[in-house]
Amino acid sequence: MNPTVLIGLDGATFTILDPLMQEGVMPHLASMLASGVRAELRSTPNPLTPPAWIALMTGRNPGTHGVFDFIWSEERASEVYFTLYNFRDIQCETIWSMVSRQQGRVGTLNFPMMSPPPEVNGYVIPGLVSWKHLRRNIFPREVFDELKGLPGFSAREMAWDFDMEKEAARGVPEEEYENWITFHIRRERQWFAAVRHLMRTRPADLTAILFDGPDKMLHMGWRFLDPDLVPSDPSPWEQKIRQLLHDYFRELDTFLAEIRELAGPEARLFMASDHGFGPTREVLRINTWLAEQGLLRWRDMEDMAEGDRERYRRLIDRHFVLLDWRHTRAYASTTTSNGIHIRVARSEGDGGVPAADYATFRQELADRLLGITDEAGQPVISRVLTREEAFPGPNNRRAPDLTIVTRDHGFLSIVNREPVLYRRPQVEGTHYPMGVFMAAGPGITGGVTLPAMDLVDIAPALLHSLGLPVPSDLEGRVVEGLFTDSFLAGRPVRRGGPTARPDSYALREQHTLEAEEEAQIIKQLQALGYME
Amino acid sequence: MASRSREEILDSLVRILEDMTADWDMDLDDPIDEATRLMADLEFESIDVVQFIVAIEERFQQRGMPFEELLMEDGRYVDEITVRDTVDFLDRHLAG
Numbered sequence: 351m352n353p354t355v356l357i358g359l360d361g362a363t364f365t366i367l368d369p370l371m372q373e374g375v376m377p378h379l380a381s382m383l384a385s386g387v388r389a390e391l392r393s394t395p396n397p398l399t400p401p402a403w404i405a406l407m408t409g410r411n412p413g414t415h416g417v418f419d420f421i422w423s424e425e426r427a428s429e430v431y432f433t434l435y436n437f438r439d440i441q442c443e444t445i446w447s448m449v450s451r452q453q454g455r456v457g458t459l460n461f462p463m464m465s466p467p468p469e470v471n472g473y474v475i476p477g478l479v480s481w482k483h484l485r486r487n488i489f490p491r492e493v494f495d496e497l498k499g500l501p502g503f504s505a506r507e508m509a510w511d512f513d514m515e516k517e518a519a520r521g522v523p524e525e526e527y528e529n530w531i532t533f534h535i536r537r538e539r540q541w542f543a544a545v546r547h548l549m550r551t552r553p554a555d556l557t558a559i560l561f562d563g564p565d566k567m568l569h570m571g572w573r574f575l576d577p578d579l580v581p582s583d584p585s586p587w588e589q590k591i592r593q594l595l596h597d598y599f600r601e602l603d604t605f606l607a608e609i610r611e612l613a614g615p616e617a618r619l620f621m622a623s624d625h626g627f628g629p630t631r632e633v634l635r636i637n638t639w640l641a642e643q644g645l646l647r648w649r650d651m652e653d654m655a656e657g658d659r660e661r662y663r664r665l666i667d668r669h670f671v672l673l674d675w676r677h678t679r680a681y682a683s684t685t686t687s688n689g690i691h692i693r694v695a696r697s698e699g700d701g702g703v704p705a706a707d708y709a710t711f712r713q714e715l716a717d718r719l720l721g722i723t724d725e726a727g728q729p730v731i732s733r734v735l736t737r738e739e740a741f742p743g744p745n746n747r748r749a750p751d752l753t754i755v756t757r758d759h760g761f762l763s764i765v766n767r768e769p770v771l772y773r774r775p776q777v778e779g780t781h782y783p784m785g786v787f788m789a790a791g792p793g794i795t796g797g798v799t800l801p802a803m804d805l806v807d808i809a810p811a812l813l814h815s816l817g818l819p820v821p822s823d824l825e826g827r828v829v830e831g832l833f834t835d836s837f838l839a840g841r842p843v844r845r846g847g848p849t850a851r852p853d854s855y856a857l858r859e860q861h862t863l864e865a866e867e868e869a870q871i872i873k874q875l876q877a878l879g880y881m882e
Numbered sequence: 883m884a885s886r887s888r889e890e891i892l893d894s895l896v897r898i899l900e901d902m903t904a905d906w907d908m909d910l911d912d913p914i915d916e917a918t919r920l921m922a923d924l925e926f927e928s929i930d931v932v933q934f935i936v937a938i939e940e941r942f943q944q945r946g947m948p949f950e951e952l953l954m955e956d957g958r959y960v961d962e963i964t965v966r967d968t969v970d971f972l973d974r975h976l977a978g
Binding site for chain 2: 431434436465466480481482485486
């Protein structure tokens with residue numbers, strides 16, 4: 351197989367990368383693009399890390415792969431029961447398995463939803479895992495011991511810090527900007543040191559590393575990087591923050607160059623982001639609006655015992671919603687899903703929507719949402735998509751009933767606060783639908799911009815680069831113009847059979863073991879004279 | 883699948899917890915046993931509970947158990963879970 355490298359750049363957008371290349375902050379990326387291709391990359395309908403990266407990894411959209419958010423929730427008794435999505439929720443085969451079962455070696459670092467880790471022909475170091483659980487979630491486990499031997503290795507620095515991320519979700523305070531940026535510079539160094547080591551000691555046909563710092567930098571630092579917003583007369587502090595952000599991207603650029611060099615001249619390098627980024631200036635408090643419409647009722651905390659009240663305050667502080675289910679027909683459970691769930695009545699007297707009225711209720715709610723306006727009478731929501739429109743496919747059961755796209759793509763707020771439409775004191779960055787795709791290397795077209803691609807087109811491109819057939823049931827395709835005509839003449843795109851079960855590689859290994867055991871037993875029985 | 887005794891379940895849980903906490907730099911006064919409290923003794927946070935559940939499901943190769951019965955009481959999240967609570971829960975719900 352031809353060595354192929356995928357570098358994920360979480361949240362990267364050309365709106366920021368282009369100026370960084372022009373200003374000389376990312377010269378290696380500029381050089382790669384001069385000899386490679388670029389295209390905008392369309393994200394999933396809710397442009398969010400888990401559904402989007404899994405679309406890239408599986409070549410399937412969320413309605414098929416089944417992951418829509420970081421967490422999923424179900425109504426249980428008087429509370430919502432939350433749990434995190436994990437690898438076992440992915441309903442499709444990943445590219446790691448597709449390559450493994452065709453005898454290719456894979457190495458994957460920092461991709462989300464990769465725990466518990468799948469058994470692959472290579473190694474998996476998952477992202478979104480706390481340092482406390484990193485060792486147990488690496489496959490094979492001895493890779494963790496190898497990493498521990500690296501100079502300066504720190505599992506705490508490399509892994510996902512849930513407390514910090516929780517704080518950051520509320521907005522990084524300005525006095526913390528410097529620490530936040532330098533923390534992420536150190537964190538990326540950890541991941542780079544890991545991939546550099548493993549590319550040397552465990553070379554893979556497909557090496558994939560995700561740098562998730564761009565997303566962190568752009569959420570808090572958008573106004574320091576967007577050419578339209580950079581202050582014309584910056585204060586010393588603003589200059590310092592901008593400089594630190596440039597330091598982050600400058601170092602990331604050197605990582606890209608070193609990874610390419612490590613991969614060798616025959617390797618093809620692909621880079622992609624899960625979504626784009628852009629400015630957001632307002633917050634829509636969707637549950638407050640639903641309450642105003644009489645469709646949701648907050649749980650009354652006044653009648654609670656003091657201990658319970660305190661506990662609920664802590665939950666609310668963590669952005670949990672506490673609702674009176676008997677009087678709630680529609681609600682948003684997480685800020686990241688940008689979605690509304692409709693409560694269908696489970697029994698007589700339940701305050702939910704009667705099943706027979708569901709379709710009418712949903713349509714009326716969608717129409718009312720589109721009617722939300724600002725003080726000037728301008729609509730705040732640009733699109734409302736039904737579950738079937740946003741996430742067509744056999745595995746969309748957990749998707750929200752309605753997915754909302756606001757006019758500035760901002761995430762919805764789910765907390766009980768007024769007013770419904772809140773103007774942010776500062777412009778922040780938020781996820782936009784169009785991310786980036788870039789590729790360079792032998793057989794890749796040079797210096798061109800392709801029409802926009804979809805996330806599901808990446809897996810076919812990687813498989814073709816490796817010399818493997820593209821499974822017939824992938825939802826993407828090898829886009830025209832990505833590979834040169836002469837390369838395609840020597841290696842036309844091959845269509846393969848359908849993908850296998852999600853855990854097919856692990857199952858195959860298990861079956862092999864069982865077959866070996868069976869052979870051993872037969873041998874023993876033969877030796878004992880019970881079988882011929 | 884053969885049914886498991888309470889002792890076997892306890893043994894598995896202790897192994898999971900020992901493995902899980904091996905890197906946590908904790909000085910436990912007593913070894914992990916039935917009386918161990920996940921929050922008070924092992925300093926579990928909510929994310930650790932999630933990982934614990936996944937590890938249990940992996941160990942016993944059984945998904946879809948109603949863990950809300952362990953984590954919630956009268957519709958509310960509990961403040962503490964012991965190893966004994968977890969053994970009792972698995973004793974009721976593991977496939978025989």
